[in-house]
Amino acid sequence: xxxTTALTGHHDVLAKQKRISQPMTIITNSEPRTGQWEDxxxxxxxxQDKDAYAELFKYFAPRLRAFGMKMFGNEQxxxxxxxxxxxxxxxxxxxxxxxxxxxxxWIFTIARNVRFDMLRKKQSRKDDISADDLWFDGDYxxxxxxxxxxxxxxxxxxxxxxxxxxxxxxxxMVMQKVYLEEKSHQEVSDELAIPLGxxxxxxxxxxxxxxxxxxxxxS
Amino acid sequence: xxxAVKFHPGLMLLEQYVEGSLSADVALAVSAHIDLCPHCxxxxxxxxxxxxxxxxxxxxxxxxxxxxxxxxxxxxxxxxRSAGADSQRxxxxxxxxxxxxxxxxEIPRALARLAEKQNKWLHLGGxxxxxxxxADKQHVSLLYIDKGTEVPNHTHLGxxxxxxxxxxxxxxxxxxxxxxxxINSPDDTHTPRTLADEDCLCLSVLSAPLKFNKGLTRLLxxxxxxxx
Numbered sequence: 334x335x336x337t338t339a340l341t342g343h344h345d346v347l348a349k350q351k352r353i354s355q356p357m358t359i360i361t362n363s364e365p366r367t368g369q370w371e372d373x374x375x376x377x378x379x380x381q382d383k384d385a386y387a388e389l390f391k392y393f394a395p396r397l398r399a400f401g402m403k404m405f406g407n408e409q410x411x412x413x414x415x416x417x418x419x420x421x422x423x424x425x426x427x428x429x430x431x432x433x434x435x436x437x438x439w440i441f442t443i444a445r446n447v448r449f450d451m452l453r454k455k456q457s458r459k460d461d462i463s464a465d466d467l468w469f470d471g472d473y474x475x476x477x478x479x480x481x482x483x484x485x486x487x488x489x490x491x492x493x494x495x496x497x498x499x500x501x502x503x504x505x506m507v508m509q510k511v512y513l514e515e516k517s518h519q520e521v522s523d524e525l526a527i528p529l530g531x532x533x534x535x536x537x538x539x540x541x542x543x544x545x546x547x548x549x550x551x552s
Numbered sequence: 553x554x555x556a557v558k559f560h561p562g563l564m565l566l567e568q569y570v571e572g573s574l575s576a577d578v579a580l581a582v583s584a585h586i587d588l589c590p591h592c593x594x595x596x597x598x599x600x601x602x603x604x605x606x607x608x609x610x611x612x613x614x615x616x617x618x619x620x621x622x623x624x625x626x627x628x629x630x631x632x633r634s635a636g637a638d639s640q641r642x643x644x645x646x647x648x649x650x651x652x653x654x655x656x657x658e659i660p661r662a663l664a665r666l667a668e669k670q671n672k673w674l675h676l677g678g679x680x681x682x683x684x685x686x687a688d689k690q691h692v693s694l695l696y697i698d699k700g701t702e703v704p705n706h707t708h709l710g711x712x713x714x715x716x717x718x719x720x721x722x723x724x725x726x727x728x729x730x731x732x733x734x735i736n737s738p739d740d741t742h743t744p745r746t747l748a749d750e751d752c753l754c755l756s757v758l759s760a761p762l763k764f765n766k767g768l769t770r771l772l773x774x775x776x777x778x779x780x
Contacts, residue, residue, distance in 0.1 A: 394625075473593045531604075532599070
């Protein structure tokens, strides 16, 4: 398969670059209920509610700091990123639209963009590539949904088991609950206290990853 | 867009794009590909959700820094909200265009702002290039190839990414249409050309100059700056 070999080639090239570190402790207990952060953001947007904001801040600021530390390896820059990102959350809360995604995704993309622009600003002139060029803050035209049903035959494959075990832990857990324990997406969302959209995203990603892995062994 | 995109960035490349850990020039090519590829639009959205949830789920060690956090919190909540925050985002990606060889081509959203500030087109035979004004170390350009034109056989001294923006291009390995992303590693050799009846506009990202291999075209090596 030409396409697959071409793509495998890409991986070889880029595998040299830093791999996203996957293992992270996942808390399933004492996790806030789904929807809490979306509600808090809405209160900030409507009333500039300082208590709701403080809740968001207490939860996300230390986690953004950890993200910043991973990317900068430097405490001072990490904290600068946290402040810039969390300030954006405070000032632009009206732009959050719960119908387009969950609060954690919105906050993550803000931090990622702040971090990217911080790095570029230190390195180069101002008409350089910016986060706004790279990450479109809007919606692409709707596509017909590609259902995951045609994956079922692939999931029957005996060759799948080792690749299943190699999935990132968070994706593997969702796949296990949906396909082995036969739970509905909503049940998984409630059980793990993650947004329904994230459950669906993780299933699609795991399926894509498994397909890539199976294609690799074929070629 | 009727053409189905066949050549995509791999999952790992998309993950690094979403995380923001790719170099800006490579990320730009990935971003422009996503603008043209519904499949990768969905995929990058899924990866974003996943990475954000990983970030939100991670356990953090509470250090003894509550005073520092409190100061930051107080500072932030004393700031006014953004004046322009009510203004709506653009709902759909804005398209821009470039004109070369008397023809106007639409280009993806990711390139719109940079292409506005492009330098002049430089012509050499049926080929024209326009460098996009990015930081000095990056070599990002638009590459126009007239119909029935061959780019002399060359070897990549570094990574070459080519994204087809309009028309079609062929090389020894296959045929590439709008949205297809070709990635050539160092030491890959190929001879890209256009078909007799269709020209081609590409985005080209190079991490090192091209080296021309054959006969007279080796004379082109002094001209490698043209492509780089």
